[in-house]
Amino acid sequence: xxxxxxxxxxxxxxxxxxxxxxxxxxxxxxxxxxxxxxxxxxxxxxxxxxxxxxxxxxxxxxxxxxxxxxxxxxxxxxxxxxxxxxxxxxxxxxxxxxxxxxxxxxxxxxxxxxxxxxxxxxxxxxxxxxxxxxxxxxxxxxxxxxxxxxxxxxxxxxxxxxxxxxxxxxxxxxxxxxxxxxxxxxxxxxxxxxxxxxxxxxxxxxxxxxxxxxxxxxxxxxxxxxxxxxxxxxxxxxxxxxxxxxxxxxxxxxxxxxxxxxxxxxxxxxxxxxxxxxxxxxxxxxxxxxxxxxxxxxxxxxxxxxxxxxxxxxxxxxxxxxxxxxxxxxxxxxxxxxxxxxxxxxxxxxxxxxxxxxxxxxxxxxxxxxxxxxxxxxxxxxxxxxxxxxxxxxxxxxxxxxxxxxxxxxxxxxxxxxxxxxxxxxxxxxxxxxxxxxxxxxxxxxxxxxxxxxxxxxxxxxxxxxxxxxxxxxxxxxxxxxxxxxxxxxxxxxxxxxxxxxxxxxxxxxxxxxxxxxxxxxxxxxxxxxxxxxxxxx
Amino acid sequence: xxxxxxxxxxxxxxxxxxxxxxxxxxxxxxxxxxxxxxxxxxxxxxxxxxxxxxxxxxxxxxxxxxxxxxxxxxxxxxxxxxxxxxxxxxxxxxxxxxxxxxxxxxxxxxxxxxxxxxxxxxxxxxxxxxxxxxxxxxxxx
Numbered sequence: 076x077x078x079x080x081x082x083x084x085x086x087x088x089x090x091x092x093x094x095x096x097x098x099x100x101x102x103x104x105x106x107x108x109x110x111x112x113x114x115x116x117x118x119x120x121x122x123x124x125x126x127x128x129x130x131x132x133x134x135x136x137x138x139x140x141x142x143x144x145x146x147x148x149x150x151x152x153x154x155x156x157x158x159x160x161x162x163x164x165x166x167x168x169x170x171x172x173x174x175x176x177x178x179x180x181x182x183x184x185x186x187x188x189x190x191x192x193x194x195x196x197x198x199x200x201x202x203x204x205x206x207x208x209x210x211x212x213x214x215x216x217x218x219x220x221x222x223x224x225x226x227x228x229x230x231x232x233x234x235x236x237x238x239x240x241x242x243x244x245x246x247x248x249x250x251x252x253x254x255x256x257x258x259x260x261x262x263x264x265x266x267x268x269x270x271x272x273x274x275x276x277x278x279x280x281x282x283x284x285x286x287x288x289x290x291x292x293x294x295x296x297x298x299x300x301x302x303x304x305x306x307x308x309x310x311x312x313x314x315x316x317x318x319x320x321x322x323x324x325x326x327x328x329x330x331x332x333x334x335x336x337x338x339x340x341x342x343x344x345x346x347x348x349x350x351x352x353x354x355x356x357x358x359x360x361x362x363x364x365x366x367x368x369x370x371x372x373x374x375x376x377x378x379x380x381x382x383x384x385x386x387x388x389x390x391x392x393x394x395x396x397x398x399x400x401x402x403x404x405x406x407x408x409x410x411x412x413x414x415x416x417x418x419x420x421x422x423x424x425x426x427x428x429x430x431x432x433x434x435x436x437x438x439x440x441x442x443x444x445x446x447x448x449x450x451x452x453x454x455x456x457x458x459x460x461x462x463x464x465x466x467x468x469x470x471x472x473x474x475x476x477x478x479x480x481x482x483x484x485x486x487x488x489x490x491x492x493x494x495x496x497x498x499x500x501x502x503x504x505x506x507x508x509x510x511x512x513x514x515x516x517x518x519x520x521x522x523x524x525x526x527x528x529x530x531x532x533x534x535x536x537x538x539x540x541x542x543x544x545x546x547x548x549x550x551x552x553x554x555x556x557x558x559x560x561x562x563x564x565x566x567x568x569x570x571x572x573x574x575x576x577x578x579x580x581x582x583x584x585x586x587x588x589x590x591x592x593x594x595x596x597x598x599x600x601x602x603x604x605x606x607x608x609x610x611x612x613x
Numbered sequence: 614x615x616x617x618x619x620x621x622x623x624x625x626x627x628x629x630x631x632x633x634x635x636x637x638x639x640x641x642x643x644x645x646x647x648x649x650x651x652x653x654x655x656x657x658x659x660x661x662x663x664x665x666x667x668x669x670x671x672x673x674x675x676x677x678x679x680x681x682x683x684x685x686x687x688x689x690x691x692x693x694x695x696x697x698x699x700x701x702x703x704x705x706x707x708x709x710x711x712x713x714x715x716x717x718x719x720x721x722x723x724x725x726x727x728x729x730x731x732x733x734x735x736x737x738x739x740x741x742x743x744x745x746x747x748x749x750x751x752x753x754x
Contacts, residue, residue, distance in 0.1 A: 375676060414692065498640055503639075
């Protein structure tokens, strides 16, 4: 079936075939090339030099990489637990989904940076396809859907987290896919709704923020689609009960983890209450006021123009910091799109408004704020409203000049982002990505046989994990180490300067400011040419 | 940018200068055209100006000086007010005045004007919200 679809510009009539969201028909039209172009752009942006940009794996990535390797080789984590539901790691008890996905990619690509980041890039790519499909389902507007996909494919926010091992990116895909399948199931009164709920469960096992987002969002969906849910219940009562029981059983390990001491450690350590100055002598009403004030400040910070359009997240790993999480040219379209959404209150507008309002809640309950990783769920509704505003503008200003001007802005700002990401960012973000740690671990591995002992400064944070990942340590052996962060085999980790009081030759990885008695072997520098470590023979 | 976020034309000029100084060497080895395409006075000055201007509308800036609980009322007023162009132009003009800083007001004066402005908007937003709520109750019973 071929529809003649008039684009907003009279000069570019576009023939688009009817695109079903289940499969794309390969007709002689522009829909397939457009989608292919978007997927190709997504693929290139996310997979190009994935192992080298960002330059180095940071501590959590290395931990994910080695835990995944340990699962792949032995079926156990580095503490010897068989196929765990949470990974103790650095006593932060990571959720399992990303690690298990990494074990598959390490099986395919080996134990390296590319394999550790591959699942994030893959799910980032799948997110774009799913987002286009969801927009087609909700809006039936091909132009808006394709634009939404294109903006997500070139989004600085989403691209940044698709190019490193961030669980939040993977959980975003599961939330998006789950939402699509639930809405599709409600529309068609089909059992595919159960699959949507399964994806929601997967998101809970992937990252922490869905545990706040999913309940609120599901509540909104129940309220908004009350009749459709009731109709579904009428049709599939038995199946709903059976699947419901299965899903509750599937969630039991999650609840066990969430309320265990390990699970609560993470929540307590990141809670926003640590920034609220309350003592035992603070009156109750004052405590409530201070905590409430802080929570609201945290929540509204996610809508800060500085965060969204100018500076981004102040954490060097979460943004390039020279531009915002969104492109500046998108600001008027975003504001106009939200305004139109509030005014017209279409079904998709209400859905994405609620999505946008619920998404920052998880991040607001933690610290610091705004946090681009915890707020990643916001990127989809924001890009929906940008697309919405853009389409309205295109319809209003039907001119070639306007279209060309917008194209220029799009290309210019995207080029600026890529320039900053590949040229400036590696030089300025070395410490954030532990740049130099891999080179140090490689040097140790190459020369350690010449020494009876290797002493490493505690400034080399999580050094033992870098040694495991870049070295040749058998996971079966690693699982036997009791406190590898203090010492194991011939490795010793010290907080203060180390002095060799024995006759044995020691390889010493020292801080830059130290000058021990011995022979200087190597200076390790990062991409910004700053000294990371000095290596000595003492 | 600026003292406590109250940036002026002087801050914009300083930011332009320091950005050019740090960004151009960072691109060492690249073709000159590509360096200057992104790192030129026009683009950085435009960027800094817009950043300074929108800083006055920034929620984080507002919550520095007002309780965050007033934000929804301010937002409601700015969305629902009938003569939007007038209000937005007025707000924009005040902030352009802050940026140009012709009378070199001290920081305290600027903070007071800023607080009064947004506090006023929140009160108007609250009144507007209450009136519309009462109107709905009358209509729907």
